[in-house]
Amino acid sequence: MKIAIRIGVLCLLIALDPISLAGQQRDSSTFSGSYTLGEFAGAATYNYQLRRRDTVRQGPFTFRGANARALLTGTDRPFTFTGQYVDDGPVGPWTFEFGMYGLGGPVALRDGYYRVAVDGIRHQATGRLLDGEPDSLWTQTIHRVVASDTAEVLLRSAINFTAGVARQSFRLESGATVLLGRVQRDGVAEDAWTVYTDLETAQQWTFDDGQLLHIVNEPETRGDTVAVLPLLSGKTELVDLDARYLDWLSIQLALQGEERALDGNPVIELLTTNAEAYARTFAAIRALGGEAGRPLFRVRLPVDPLTRREVAQLTSIDADLRAVDTISQALLDNTALSVVQNADPEVAYLRAAVIALRDSLLEPVRTLRNTYEREVLPYVSRPAYLGYLWSGGVEDGEILVTYPDAAGRQSRTFAGPGAGRFAIGEEGLPAVEALTKYVLASVDSIRVALGQKSNTRERRQAVTALEEQLTREYYLLDSLLESHIGVLPEQFGLESVQRLVKAEFQRYAATKDVLEKGEAAQQLIRCVEDLDALALQLIRLPGQLEEVRAAYTDEVWNNFTATVMEEVVKKRLYRAYEDRLIPYYLDRVREGLTCDTAGALQSALESLHRRMLALRTAETDALESRLRKVEKPTEILELLTASEPQ
Amino acid sequence: MFEYKRSLTTLLLVLGCLTVSAQQTEPVAESEFKEPLTAFWINTYGNIRLSDRFFWVAQTHFRFQESARLPLAGQIGQIYNRHAISYLYSKYFRVSLGGVMRFNFNQDEVPEGERRTVPEYRIWHEYLFAQHLSRLMLYHRIRLEHRWTRGFTDTEADDWIFRNRWRYMISMKIPLNKPKLSPGAFYVGPEAELIMQSGKAVVDSPLEDLRLHTSFGYIVNPRLTFATGLMYSMGQDLAKGAYYKQKWTWRVHMYFSPDFRKVKNKLPMIHLTE
Numbered sequence: 001m002k003i004a005i006r007i008g009v010l011c012l013l014i015a016l017d018p019i020s021l022a023g024q025q026r027d028s029s030t031f032s033g034s035y036t037l038g039e040f041a042g043a044a045t046y047n048y049q050l051r052r053r054d055t056v057r058q059g060p061f062t063f064r065g066a067n068a069r070a071l072l073t074g075t076d077r078p079f080t081f082t083g084q085y086v087d088d089g090p091v092g093p094w095t096f097e098f099g100m101y102g103l104g105g106p107v108a109l110r111d112g113y114y115r116v117a118v119d120g121i122r123h124q125a126t127g128r129l130l131d132g133e134p135d136s137l138w139t140q141t142i143h144r145v146v147a148s149d150t151a152e153v154l155l156r157s158a159i160n161f162t163a164g165v166a167r168q169s170f171r172l173e174s175g176a177t178v179l180l181g182r183v184q185r186d187g188v189a190e191d192a193w194t195v196y197t198d199l200e201t202a203q204q205w206t207f208d209d210g211q212l213l214h215i216v217n218e219p220e221t222r223g224d225t226v227a228v229l230p231l232l233s234g235k236t237e238l239v240d241l242d243a244r245y246l247d248w249l250s251i252q253l254a255l256q257g258e259e260r261a262l263d264g265n266p267v268i269e270l271l272t273t274n275a276e277a278y279a280r281t282f283a284a285i286r287a288l289g290g291e292a293g294r295p296l297f298r299v300r301l302p303v304d305p306l307t308r309r310e311v312a313q314l315t316s317i318d319a320d321l322r323a324v325d326t327i328s329q330a331l332l333d334n335t336a337l338s339v340v341q342n343a344d345p346e347v348a349y350l351r352a353a354v355i356a357l358r359d360s361l362l363e364p365v366r367t368l369r370n371t372y373e374r375e376v377l378p379y380v381s382r383p384a385y386l387g388y389l390w391s392g393g394v395e396d397g398e399i400l401v402t403y404p405d406a407a408g409r410q411s412r413t414f415a416g417p418g419a420g421r422f423a424i425g426e427e428g429l430p431a432v433e434a435l436t437k438y439v440l441a442s443v444d445s446i447r448v449a450l451g452q453k454s455n456t457r458e459r460r461q462a463v464t465a466l467e468e469q470l471t472r473e474y475y476l477l478d479s480l481l482e483s484h485i486g487v488l489p490e491q492f493g494l495e496s497v498q499r500l501v502k503a504e505f506q507r508y509a510a511t512k513d514v515l516e517k518g519e520a521a522q523q524l525i526r527c528v529e530d531l532d533a534l535a536l537q538l539i540r541l542p543g544q545l546e547e548v549r550a551a552y553t554d555e556v557w558n559n560f561t562a563t564v565m566e567e568v569v570k571k572r573l574y575r576a577y578e579d580r581l582i583p584y585y586l587d588r589v590r591e592g593l594t595c596d597t598a599g600a601l602q603s604a605l606e607s608l609h610r611r612m613l614a615l616r617t618a619e620t621d622a623l624e625s626r627l628r629k630v631e632k633p634t635e636i637l638e639l640l641t642a643s644e645p646q
Numbered sequence: 647m648f649e650y651k652r653s654l655t656t657l658l659l660v661l662g663c664l665t666v667s668a669q670q671t672e673p674v675a676e677s678e679f680k681e682p683l684t685a686f687w688i689n690t691y692g693n694i695r696l697s698d699r700f701f702w703v704a705q706t707h708f709r710f711q712e713s714a715r716l717p718l719a720g721q722i723g724q725i726y727n728r729h730a731i732s733y734l735y736s737k738y739f740r741v742s743l744g745g746v747m748r749f750n751f752n753q754d755e756v757p758e759g760e761r762r763t764v765p766e767y768r769i770w771h772e773y774l775f776a777q778h779l780s781r782l783m784l785y786h787r788i789r790l791e792h793r794w795t796r797g798f799t800d801t802e803a804d805d806w807i808f809r810n811r812w813r814y815m816i817s818m819k820i821p822l823n824k825p826k827l828s829p830g831a832f833y834v835g836p837e838a839e840l841i842m843q844s845g846k847a848v849v850d851s852p853l854e855d856l857r858l859h860t861s862f863g864y865i866v867n868p869r870l871t872f873a874t875g876l877m878y879s880m881g882q883d884l885a886k887g888a889y890y891k892q893k894w895t896w897r898v899h900m901y902f903s904p905d906f907r908k909v910k911n912k913l914p915m916i917h918l919t920e
Contacts, residue, residue, distance in 0.1 A: 556868035559693040559701055560901045561783060561819055561827045562737060562776035565868040 028058070038287035040079060041065055054621050057085035057289075071118070075102050081284055089132050090288045096125040096281050105147045117148040125281040132290030133164030140277040155273045159296065166296050172270040177202070179270045184209075188238065188298045195266050205267060210238060210300030212249070215261070226261050228252060234302055239379075241297040242275055248301065248376045255384050301379045310382070313429045314372045320436040321362065321369055327443050328358045330519060337450060345405035350446045352403035353414040357439050361399060364389040365436055386424055386432070393425020397438050416442025451515035459514045466521035473528040477501060477535065484539050492538045493589035497531050500593050504528075527595035534602040538589065541582075544609045548577065551616045570616070572624045576636045577612050584633035611640055679880070682892035685711040686719040689897060693732070695905040703730040703742055714754060718896060725749045730770065742772040746791070752798045760798040768793045768811075782820040783827065787839075789813040809845030811854065819863075827865060835861045835873065841881070850887030855879050861899065871901040 028049050035044035042065020049056045066078035078101070083094030104119030122145050127138030140157040143150040156173040159166050162185075169182040181193030189207040196202060204216045217224040228249070239245055246268055253261045262268055278296055285291075306314070331337065331354055341347040367389060371377050377385075387393065397419035402411045419442075422435040481498045488494055504524055511520050552574040558565050568574055585605055588597065615623070626639055692704035705728040713720025730744025746768035756762055770791040777784040791811040797804025817837035824831040841855040861875025875897050883889035 557734075558827070558865075558868045559695075559732075559734070559740075559903055560691070560871060561865075562740075562774075562785070563778075563783065563827050564737075565828050565865075567829055567868050 035063060037063070038283070040081075040284065040287055042079070046085070054619055056088045058087065060084050061090075061288075063288075071101060071103065071116075075100060075120070077101075079284070081288065083129070083288075085289075088289060090129050090285065090290045091131075093128050094126070094285075096123075096284050098123040098125075098280055098284075099145075101145065118145060119147065120145050121154065122150065123277055123280065125277065127161070129285065129290055130163065132285070134161040134285070135163060136161065138281075140274065140281065142273065142277060155270070155277060157274045157277065164291065172274050174266075174270055174273065177266045177270065179267055181205075183297055186298070187296065188300070189241065193267070195270075197266070203265070203267060207299070210298060211236070212299060226253065226258050227256070229302070235304070236300050237303040237379075238298045239301055241271065241299045243272070244374055244376055245299055245301070246272070247371070247374055248379050251371065251376065251380055251385065255381070255388050303378050304381070305378050310429055313433045314369070314377075317365060317429075317433050317436045318369055318372070320433075320440045321365060324358060324362065324436075324440050324443050327440075327447050328354045331443075331447060331450060334450075334515070345403070345410070347450060348403045348405060349401060349410070349412055349414075350450055353399075353401045354443055354446055356399050356401050356414065357416075357442055361395070361439055362436070365432060368432065383428060386428055390424045393423065395422040395424060395431075395435055397422065397435070397442075414442070417445055447515075448513075451513045459518065463514060463518050463521060466518060466525065470521055470525050470528065473525055473532070474501070474505070477528055477532045480532065480535055480539075484535075488539060488542070491586055491590075492541060493586055493593070494535060494538055496590050496593045497535050497538070497598075500595070500598075501528060501531055504595060523595070527598065530595065530598040530602065534589070534598045537602045537605050541605065545578070545582065548574070548609065548612045551613055570620055570624060572627045573612075573615060573620055576627055576640075577608070580631075580633045580636055581608060581640075608637075608640075615640070677888045677890060679890045679892060682894050683712055684717045685709060685723065685893055685895040687895055687897045689899045691899065691901045693901070693903040695903065695907065696731075697907075699734045701732040701734065703728070703732050703744060705729070711753070721753065722751050723753070724751065728770070730772070732772075738776050740774050742774075743770075745769055750795075750798075756798075759800075761800075764796055764798055766793065766795045781826055782818055785815075785817045785819075787813070787815040787817070789815070807845065807847040809843050809848060812842040812844070813839060815839035815857075829865055829867045831865045833863050833865070835863060835875070837861070847884065851882035851884050852887075853882045854884075855881035859895075859897065861897065863899070869903045869905065871899075873899040873901070875899075 028047065030045070030047050032045040033043060035042060040063070042063060044061070044063040046057050046061040046063075047059035049058050061084055062080070062082050064078070064080045067076050070076040076099070078099045080097045081094070083090055084092050086092075099118075099120060099122050101118035101120035103116055105117035108115045121142055123140070123142045125138065125140045127134055128136045138157075138159050138161055140155060141153065142155040144152050144154055152175060154174055157171070159170040160168045165185075166183050166187045167185060169180065172179040176198045178196045179193060180196070181189070182191055184190045188210040189212070190209065191207060193205040193207065194201055195204070200218075201220050202218060204219050206213045206216070212228045213230075214228055215226045217226075229252070246262075250259075250262050253259065275296065331351065337347060337351065341351055368377075368386075371380070371385070398413050398415045400411055401414045402409055404410075416438060418438055420438075422431045422438070424431040424435070478498075478501075481494055481501075485494050485498065504527055508517075508520050508524050511517050552568055552570060553566050554569050555564050556567050557563075585601060585608070588601060593601070623639060627636065630636055630639060687707060687709045689707045690705065692702070692706075694702040694704060696702055705726075707724070707726040707728075708722070709724040709726060710719035711721060711723040712718060726746070726748045728744065728746045730742040732740055732742035734740045746766070748766040748768070749763050750766055751763050752760055768791045770789060772787065772789040774788075775786040777786075789811075791813065793809050793811055794806055795809070796806045815837060816839075817835060819827060819833050819835045821827050822832045822834060827833060837857070837859045839855075839857040839859075840853075841857070842852050843854040844852065857877055857879040859875055859877035861873040863871055863873030865871045877895040877897055878893070879895065880890050880892045883891060
């Protein structure tokens, strides 16, 4: 029996042999034509092999892009990337060239060709890649270009890399200024970074294991030292030497009374220009399929993470600031009020109060919020920073407002609801939070006061006109919904659209204030338009589902049954669409639909449909194998859009 | 359809004549049905697509049968290779022409002086008619084989003989869980096949085999189907027409139909004369 089975297996293998032979066939071809990688679009020439159904780039690769139309209408950003691929990964020597050009000089027409000269900058980067990461010496050169000729050198940078990490010494140069420095094996700043200007030592930054100890100006003559940090003993963290670090440095120096120490500092300029050059190069390497993305240099900072309480306070401050901005913007943009304030000094006073509250009282709060948003706050001593922002330690809620009236300029003190003194120096963040809430309450009280003043006939007429438009839009949407509800299955969610539009109308009807009514009517019109587009999309959806199903269904002849059988192709992709993505979007329509989400849902469904049709003919083996590992609709969507040509 | 009816009429006429000639042989007092044997067949059926209308038919069957110690798969009976080029005329009709090379294995203890295996050769052609009846499919298959066989000894009695086989099969495929035969469908396939034979060696045994088989199958996709079923068969002994052999066979089938053509050649799908 065993022998018989072995003979059987052997015969079967012989019979199936053509299958394995066919599976091993590989084509090697050359592509030359339009090409898009991430944000880069142009024309490419490269060799590739087809493995299964994936395109694997192999050998020399050139990719260029330039847009004459963009140049003629403003600025063009041409690029040229040259190098080679092995098994679809960029390796070996690569050259990147980026430009940013505008028209410069006169235009000439010769032999039927227009000749134009350009002004701008030219950035070249060269180096080797290993496993998709920078390796060995990389150089960056940025020239200013005037009338198509290179003028001055803005940056010459030479950095050694090993497996994507900066190593050993580096050199950054701009004009007569040269920065020499070195880093440890893991890219951490070390020893003295020295700036030479015209071969004279101009400045020295001293690092110890990533920690910037001090900056010395003209060490050979003046020896003017700015201490940055004492040797740290508490908790520290390695961070990237990037714009955030430079933000931190300027705050740290400001806290020490050295606010102007960094003005026009050559190190800052060199590091910033160099970081921008590498950001551009790394973005290109990533678009080509490489891994580049590690920070260039790293530095060490003291860290005191924000407590949960502090985060809550800062979040509340941020929300209140946004609310103040929204209300004050609406009040200041209101043209009716602009007219009224010429005749009514009270209106002029209240509007001036809004400006004063928004600009002077909240100015330091905004600075604090920006520092928080840029994620610098955990590295700064909070009491010291608040003490710096509010130098007196106390903020008074009452402010002096200057405003124009018929007699010239007047001044009056403004005090909002709950005005008082905010002891920021003593209480810290809670007092800042209270101050922000006070400003919000004040601005809101002004809104109410101005609203009562603006219930004029003109306002009412404007609102009436808006309401007429609203009625028309609503009628169109309502008749669309009425004719399809009950016909289209409930799962498509038209009922939710109808419920939402009715609820929004009731909310609108309950608004009494004319000022608010005008704004609310405009919002509702936008909402009804978005819902109308969404309803149309939902009505189209069954047809689109059928279109996608037909696109993903092949008719295959089965010779055994002598019938034509329908077979779903790219099953994993189609199932993800049918079983995950469409139910996900319909769930979002049926549950939790709002005016804010309607527009996005409509465009998401529309673009998903287009994407599915495009993917039918695209190479999707890699995408389908990645889909095997994901379940969540959001992750599936990420995969589908990540593979989308930009 | 006209062609199909004409072919069917011709076959029935041939079968009728054979039956009449069988009836004219010397009558025997009583026929005898032998004890049924049991067998186990593993059959692979390949239909490799070559072009829109041509297929390479490649079938390999491993046929086991009972031994003194073990029922069903006690010993190998035959290994069977059937190949042909098949032409798809329309959805309703196809024709195939090819050859068979089969190895017949001597059974049980091989007596002295007898070979262990002998080859058998056939030329065959087949005419398959398919009918769509509501949700099920009905097939009529006419298969004609020209067959050279020999016995296991080197004696004159076991020398090569030539026979013709006249086969007609009616079969159905009935989907169970789907409205039609489609990927993911389970189906039941009843079959009845009558195999008649003629030739100098055929004296009183024209009925070589009558096969009644029902299989239960699953269509994985248009290119792969599995099925299994039980077959009862009976037929006359070549040398003594009065003796009827009987057999119960458990059959396992794999149908594969790869299409190695480039994608662009597969599209657009030709629906063949609808």
